[in-house]
Amino acid sequence: MERIGSHQLYVGIIMFVLGSAPLYELGVEAKQNAPLAMLVGALAGLLLVGMYLYLYHRAPEAGLTELYRLHFGLWIGSGIAFVHGMELAFEATHLLREYGYLTTLTLLESAPGWLMMLIACLLAGYTVIKGVEVLFRVIEILFPLTLTSYIMLAVMLYLNKLPDLHRLLPFVGFGSIIRAALPTIMVFPFGQIIVFLAIWNYVREKQRVTRMTLAGYLTVTAMLTYGNAMIMAVLGPQLAKGSSIPLLQVVQLIELGGFIERLDIIVTLLLFFGLYVKLAIGFMAVVLIVQPLFKWNRTVCAWVIGTLLFTIALLERNYTTHVWLGRYFMNNYVLIFQLGIPAVMLLIGLRRGKTPMPAIDSEMIIK
């Protein structure tokens, strides 16, 4: 069986949560207190992650499908797994669309969006076919590049004296912060860590999963909050709310020594890599969930899911629909899978208590 190391898990969590999050100024409804909303969202997300980790430790060798089957029985469990798989597929589609929009917005105005989506889909699918190990190695390679680029951008913002910390004041009040954070920020990006329930069983050192996941979670929370605060401190609440990709707006303001300018291309590339990582992990999770249901091999599964993702991505009309659909979906359905079902599983688990889990039926785990 393929195995990933604990460093790869740490980096994977960071890159996954980071993913497409810098595309948006999250918590902008809380105006200048968006960074605080981010923190509140992260805290709430931490509860979710704790719950997922608990579930993982109940059966460390089981994937998400097996977990559902263990808690709800073979048939209901499989049903839930299938529906969850489709829900994750929809989230992946959403990322795919973002790929298309981001390209047409920033790099190639006249190029057809479907071509970009096709390329992104093929790249992610290629990774999925190559397997979990390769996926996490790619992330491991991308991580230092991403980190260095973000740090460089942050330094250059300071060299340009762009951030004005006064723009983060005054305090808007707890009510609006919590309204902005819950459930939106908790669900995206933090709650999406639920896909790791399908991946954690690949980690070599079981006893380090919790530590590495939490370490990654804290690191990425710090990064996101800092980034969020920077955007707010440069743009201020009005501009941050108004622009379609605030981070790009910020970076376009950087101008050093007369020739370092137009750095938005770097940001675009960073966003691309982030989106790719998120897409590939999401894609992989869907494949890992669906695979035991139909007993297909990895390659067939990747082609079927990939075709599905691409077809659905073609259906959406425009960017406005995209944003609306994302929000509608996140607020109404995602919580069922991120909070509802895991909570039920948690209750079942607590009731069964210390009694050993029913032995995993060899029919139920296909490696």
Added chain:
Amino acid sequence: MFGSNKGNRNGNKSQPQARADGSKLEPLSPNLTASLQSIRAKLGNSGDVMIRALRSDAMPGLEMAVVYIRAIVEEDHIHQNVIHPVMGWSAPLEPATWMETLRQRVISTGATKLIHSIDDAIYALLDGQCLVMTNGFGQAVAAETSGGEMRSVSEPNTQTVIRGPQYSFNESMTTNVGLLRRIVRSADFRMKTITVGRKTRTSVGIIYMDQIADPKVVDEIERRINEIDIDGILESNYIEEFISDQTFTPFPTMMNSERPDTVASSILDGQIAILVDGTPFVLIGPATFFHFFRSAEDNYQRFDISSFLRILRYVAFLASMLLPSLFIAITTFHQEMLPTPLLISLASQREGIPFPALVEALLMEFTFEILREAGVRMPRAIGPAISIVGALVLGQSAVQAGLVSPAMVIVVSFTAISNFVTPQISMASASRLIRFTLMLLAGVLGIFGIMAGVLFLLIHMTGLRSFGVPYMAPFAPVYNQVWPDMIIRLPWWARVYRLLATSKVNPHRQQGGRPSHQKRK
């Protein structure tokens, strides 16, 4: 080589040893004339098969003959150590043990062997041994006399250094192993010999350090070489293509070197060297991507300049792969990325150029590749003509004629120069091929195309393995102890760990730590 006869021959069906029972071998006839006849017949009555009849003083009535193939033996050696002692042997002897006496006491070459069948006799002859046959015995004594003309050990041609040993391997495996042995004087030095090739019966040697190299990898390499079943092995690339983990990749998964010091340092790092008789290029594996950017000279220069050069090589590799495509993408799709003065200068240069940037770049790149190929293939005497045509006609005149822009000439030549920086030619060639694909992608999709291409390459490379070692190690997966030494060259006292990232066996090269006289009191 004599040692080769003990090698494992599973894959070589044409050889006598492959017949396990040995019963099908045609025995040597006790009649000398008859067996000489059949040996000559087997070899097609070739003119270079020498047969010399002789008699010994000890048994004047006994007809004997010495057989060898000219030019692959040292005839002086045969005269002195075979013919002369046999003729001059005067001690009384038992006729029944004559062959044993001949082998053990008379013939004074390094190695001797008794041979019973025609096929063995033929193979011994082809290996450069000489046969001593006696009438009345169904046996022959094979004496090791191989030799003949060989290029002497000379300066390396392709992997030169300014400081460091100035000699390289030659075409003889025996010499090459000797050169290595002279550097690594350790009892842990191991060599396994395998004969590969139905017709060429080339000796292939696997050299590694016991207690340092991973025994599983050694076994795996041996297994893969034994599986090869082909008529001829003429160069180490035959072996490389047969045994590397994946064929369909532009990236090499084994290094090659003609420098004994490079090979010695590799086997000390836990890698395994594969020597092939007949070529000075020795294969080294497992090799990860980052191994290809190390030059022997890194170890012989001060660590600061070595580190700088190593980083420079990575940058040059990226440039040689990406620069033309970036130029195409930026001038075609993303002009806004350039500072205005530069943009204006570029735009004015491109004024009146009849081709799109992609076509212009492809034209120039192809021209360069043709020039380069011509430079390698042409006879030495025509050299100056090519450089005149290349530099003057194709470069300067093409710009003056308004066919290409000067900026493009700069980009293409810089790319070309960058390509020569990579110490391993096989890796430099990979970037040449990838460059064209990326240029096409850049011409169609701009930066997005390049990014997609690079991402594809990254996925592909992280999926590669070299004898089980992940190709992007020690960065993906991360091996903490090793990775700093892949980016820079640490001072010698800080290089505690052997480089092969997965080396679990005996990973420490030295105790490590600052030398005592440098420690602060």
